[in-house]
Amino acid sequence: MCKLADALAYAAKGYFIVPFSPPPNETWLVPLSEATRDPGQIRAWWQRWPNANVGVPHDKNNLVMVEVRGNERMQRLATAFLPATRAIAKAGDMTRYYFRADHKAKSETFKVGDSTLTMYGSDAAHALPPFNDLKPLEK
16 A cells, blocks of 8 residues: 555544655655645645645544553563554554543553553544554454
């Protein structure tokens, strides 16, 4: 799936998105306050920046992301306490859990031994993985 298709898929699911430049720059290409679900605006952005990643401001989307880095035991512990989520993305020993929250949450990091759990709250923004890479959380 191309990045424009990912952007349109996220917008169709109700996410307000913005273009985010790919590595090594990794900067927001428009102000986060301009995040939109409008397909016309999204097409215009991706025509201008066809290699842009899909960015999402957490506050405008009521989104929380929990990132767990560490061993399998820490992964199981983290998922036992997370609310139901429709989306996870994995890379090595890191798993990201995305879910909607009905309240504002601040970002915090917790360390346990060699493992880290970071919650990115309404004060954060992230580039999202390709739409089809998100999988349901199985408990």
